[in-house]
Amino acid sequence: MTTGRSTAVPSRAPAGSAERIWRVRGEADVPPALAALAPDTDTDADGDEAGPASTVTMTMTQALNQALRDAMAADERVLVLGEDVGRLGGVFRVTDGLLAAFGERRCLDTPLAEAGIVGFAVGLAMYGLRPVVELQFDAFAYPAFEQVVSHVAKLGARTAGRLRPAMVLRIPYGGGVGAVEHHSDSSEAYYAHTAGLKVVTPATVADAYSLLRDAIDDPDPVVFLEPKRLYWTRSPVDLPARAEPLGRAALRRAGRDVTVVTYGATVPVALEAAEAAAGRGWDVEVVDLRSIVPFDDGTVVASVRRTGRCVVLHEAQGFAGVGAEIAARVQERCFHSLAAPVLRVTGWDVPYPAPKLEHHHQPGVARILAAFERLQWDDEPDTRWLDPPGGRTS
Amino acid sequence: MTTEATGGLGQLVAGLLPSPSPIRFLDPAGEPVDEHGGYRPPSDELTVRAYEAMALVRRFDTQATALARQGRIAAFPSSSGQEACQAGAALALRPGDWLFPTYRDSGALLSRGVDPLEVLAPVRGHRHCGYDPLAHRCAPMSTPLATQAPHGTGLAVAARWKGTDEVALVLLGDGATSEGDFHEALNFAAVFRAPVVFLVQNNRYAISVPLSRQSAAPSLAYKGVGYGVRAEQVDGNDAVAVLAVLTEAVGHARAGLGPMLVEAHTYRMGPHTSSDDPGRYRDDDEVAMWRVRDPIERLRAYLRGRGLLGDAAEAAVAARAETLAAQVRAGVADDARVAPTEMFDHVYAAAPPVLAEQRAALLSELGADGEGAR
Known part of the structure; x- marks a missing residue:
């Protein structure tokens, strides 16, 4: 040190984003139409006491939380990071309690900057960590698009597999929850079109757990799309539910x-x-x-x-x-x-x-x-397209 | 730490701001000047090593440029005129540190010991990255601008968490400082006190667009204070100054004092790439003005003046440079072959069924005997 300058930087609170936290639906708001996969046979409280192979009834958010908890306990390289994932526990509470259980280096509130979060996570992954990024909403993941497409997806291929960023990008997606604009996009096609990414989405509480565990264990980067309107579905599940390898319908x-x-x-x-x-x-x-x-x-x-x-x-x-x-x-x-x-x-x-x-x-x-x-049950041809809207181009 | 504890906001700001003019140890003729701002000069041994590295980078650069003109490689983004930054970036690091280069930083990779033909792989056309990034602790050259800056920041934080004293050095150009990823990386680096150094080689042009259209900041180093990042500006054509400031910056990061932003004032003597025509956007007079500030000539004059570089040593460096050029010519002439199916091999850790099918389809296109598999 030769300049004799002060190098102190003031500590600052993690950037908050209260204005972006719209309402979080209560469980009472679950549309009854969702009952098909989620018979509400709940008699006990939450899934917090989930032990090995025990049957508990929980919501999809609780299953996701349990999957993160179990993955973090099983592998110290796993950490979660994103906006509001720490003290708040995520705007949907998926990361609830992880800060208290694992500390700040495993559950990291970041500045409010999605490209920065994903780029930062790429660097963590390059060093061997297994970041699980929460991008708060479908449409708010778009600032990170270049990092996802040009780096997360391609880094393994660019380096002949030497720097494959094993990471998960969790993205709550889709509508049906009465949200204001930019909170309801179904953005899966963008990611599915990008070679190098895996793209998964659960429809059941059990799959929410097992697919997230699989995604975290996977050597490839995985975009994990969480259907918002199923977040509060409840179902009995056997934990730890580990079904088939990722990629099976x-x-x-x-x-x-x-x-x-x-x-x-x-x-x-x-x-x-x-x-x-x-x-x-x-x-x-x-x-x-x-x-x-x-x-x-x-x-x-x-x-x-x-x-x-x-x-x-x-x-x-x-x-x-x-x-x-x-x-x-x-x-x-x-x-x-x-x-x-x-x-x-x-x-x-x-x-x-x-x-x-x-x-x-x-x-x-x-x-x-x-x-x-229109599936031609009587062998009658479907005439719907014979006179398309907009007329024929002669 | 509160601002009161450090003696107030003014003192805090003063500790982050760069020197009002670029740090310099040598004038363009190689004569020592007293503008070093108290930075410790590099050792004579390191300075002589820098001269050799810069000479090799220059020869590599002229050779690659010639090969691009001959159509033997696709294009070449020359760093001619920026050799002090290229060599300095590599020499300021330890083997365990990490370098995050851009496409213009072949010279930094070369100076870090990466094989010249592996450096050229992207423009030779067979691979996007020719070297093993883990073996050399060099990320692949970044073609998108500034996107490697958050990578370097994240890696540096991970290294710190693991308890190492490793540092990441991110190379950027002046144009990259306009990108959002530059902003986000500096912000993350400051918030998480990442052991990372951002070296902005301000060569005054982003292809054709001049610095005045990138930024109205007093100088790019002044961008640091807004993030709480200590910054410095240095004469990027003075190798002694570059080594002094980068060594200090890397030490600052290694000591756990947080990130540092260094702006090196330099000039891109050549075109953006071999496909560019700089005559359309800048005057010969301007180029001539920078030609007399050549970093290699300046360092050579300084070393000879101090008796650190004699005729024999200079001849030995020149001979090594010619050997390097010959190696590059021969390597490029020996057309790199790569199996066409390699494009499927590393997209995923294990090829999913869709890619396995497509790989088989390509093999079928190539013929059962694999003819054409080159």
């Missing part, structure tokens, strides 16, 4: 007539539609992808070849969405088994609408049943 309902391929928040919607369709004589099979990347062609193809009909369902807008990829893959692989075109049921191609309109945007049972009707 799950058959949620067996049926003979039509396969619905979906993931995340629309899995319960598909099951509800399947019940309604049963009354009309259609026996519906529901495939929950769980993992968008890697994509489980085997489970999807086997199902569609059995049923001969396929409807792809998601909440995100349809154009150039994940459903387009699924429909193309099914058509390529199942053409000779198909009795009808593969149809997509999705949100409209609009920016996510205002809260009072969102139920008109989200695909529900009626939109799904309307698609079922």
